[in-house]
Amino acid sequence: MNISNLTDIPKLATEKDQLGIEEYKNGLLDFIRNAQTPLTIALQGEWGSGKTSLLNSIRYELCNDGYSPYYGVWINTWEYGLMMDESTTLTNIISGVIAEVMQVISEEDVSGAQQLKKKAMSFLSKVSKVAVKTSANIATGGSVGDSIDELFDGSNGGTSVRDLRKELQNTINNFLAKHPEKKGFLFFIDDLDRINPPVAVRILELLKNIFDLEHCIFILAIDYDVVVKGLEPKFGKKTMENEREFRSFFEKIIQLPFSMPVSNYDVGDFLMDSLVKLNYFNGDITEDQKDIIQEISLLTVGKNPRAIKRLMNAISLMKCINRNKSDEVENNDVSEVINYLLFSLQISYPLIYKVISDYPNFTTWNRELVVTYGLNEMSEEFQKIINMDNELFDEEWERILFLICQKDFYLKSRSAGISRLLNRAKVFIEQHNVEIEDAMIAGLEISSVTSVDNNPTLHVARKANLKDSGINPENIDPIFSVVKHTNTLLGVVSKKMKEKMADVPLILWIGKKTNEDKCFAALHVNEFKNKEDRVRFMNHLEGYGYNITEKMKSPEARFSTIYSERIKLKNPNDEREIHQTIEAILKNSVPVLEKIEQAFLSFEM
Secondary structure, eight states, X not given: OOOSOOXXXXXXXXXXXXXSOHHHHHHHHHHHHTXXXXXXXXXXXXXXXXXXXXXXXXXXXXXXXXXXXXXXXXXXXXHHTTTOXXXXXXXXXXXXXXXXXXXXXXXXXXXXXXXXXXXXXHHHHHHHHHHHHHHHHHHHTOOHHHHHHHTTXXXXXXXXXXXXXXXXXXXXXXXXXXXXXXXXXXXXXXXXXXXXXXXXXXXXXXXXXXXXXXXXXXXXXXXXXXXXHHHHHHHOSOOTTTHHHHHHHHHHHOSEXXXXXXXXXXXXXXXXXXXXXXXXXXXXXXXXXXXXXXXXXXXXXXXXXXXXXXXXXXXXXXXHHHXXXXXXXXXXXXXXXXXXXXXXXHXXXXXXXXXXXXXXXXXXXXXXXXXXXXXXXXXXXXXXHHHHTGGGSOSHHHHHHHHHHTTSHHHHTTHHHHHHHHHHHHHHHHHTTOOHHXXXXXXXXXXXXXXXXXXOOTTSSOXXXXXXXXXXXXXXXXXXXXXXXXXXXXXXXXHHHHHHOSSOSEEEXXXXXXXXXXXXXXEEEOOOSXXXXXXXXXXXXXXXXXXXXXXXXXXXXXXXXXXXEEEEOXXXXXXXXHHHHHHHHHHHHHHHHXXXXXXXXXXXX
8 A cells, every 4th residue: 555654653562573673672571571670771762763662562562461471551751741841740750650550559459559649649749849949959050969858858748759669669569469470560651852851860860769669660761862961950061071970870770771773773674665655666676776775874864763754754745746746757767766865865964965956966066165165175184084085085076075074063974974875876877877967956856845945046047958059169169179068067178188188187167057047167277197297287377377376286286276257147047048158158268278278288297
């Protein structure tokens, strides 16, 4: 059955394991079955990593019916704290846990449940007052510990933690004595990381102090980072010096940390099954498609199930829109992969997606982007980093990608993976004999529907379509020799320059970027095989009237623009005007090419 979206509802216990974590779940189940009590287990993992799904599975296996070894108590903390202040949230959650225990016990021991209820009501009244005082202490820099200590003190009237814990233990012991087939209670505490972190920490403290009981196992879905944030009012920002204090608090509460094995998730089947359910592929899935889609996922959204579902839903929306378009949208092996790539970038690396939206052919990224995006120049420190991954950053566009990644803390550590991703896409597109720019533009027109960028610059003007324009530089002037010809770009040198050197390191580029309202010309001096030859040539150009800076003369310089021209279009969507302007720029460029030809031919290498 085809569907249009994947829901974010946690996996039911009876549903098939699509992530390959059955062995981890079974290992945890064996541990719990034979565990001594009291015990507190923390399921740690980022949002969407499957903590609730694992809780569901544990409850199903160990608390599902009368033959199961444990009674189950499920508390969704987020629901108890919805639209509530901190003190009410604290009271609601504790009362919710106690109420669930009383619900089980009252079915057979009404008097015991009633006695427990009296103690609980007295205690909860005290909790509410202390919670208010605790919040005030935090706001004024006072001690959280002093307020919590009041809960242990019965001298001010009301039930203390000790009193309540004693009553709970007696009631549970008496109840389980009548049910020797049961080992005790499993408490599932979910969504603690949706609660305000300082409140979540206070909940942990109270749960630990009240329910640290024999025959009780608590399984908490919470990430260590939430605990860190919740303790900042007490310990300050975490540093190398005070990290031990944060860790000590966590270890006092949690006896067994269990990290969700996200890095070991096998998401291949989940990805492909989801795409098939969403009717993403028009035909059979090729092995090549399957391999690159899985690689794209690993290098962008990773293995987080929630992130994958969000990606799938964005892709499904695109499919629904395309089915309702009057213009036929081409769908083939390349477009299906590139659409997947762009949606993945949009979700995981929005800055990279934005740059690709502005400059679709990423293999032509050059120093123009340094100015456009205010990138830092290539420092010695950057150069050392790049040299460690030389194959991923040995081309000009890859080095620009590296500089873009330095603008964002999150992207810095992922620059190598992003380079690997774009290189993989480049090879895939070229293997299918498609122009990179054409493939990317087609995909961008589709993915822009789900972009969160409020000011998209994509496609303010149409593609130049230079390949179909009939423009032939050699017909305009015999000096021209074409070395590159795409829909948006012409690369030319002089015929005599090409006769001197087959791979001429000087190219005059003429064209129109899809997202711009101008046509341009730019004369680039690229790398020479010998760095010293390039340095001498740049000095040589000064004799021909070119303004050459010291930076351009540097042996480490890889790329320099020594001439440029831009002509603004009256109507960027008028293909005829675009072609006429390109022809005009070609004519204007003849003297430029003659001058650089003279300089190049007179230079001895």
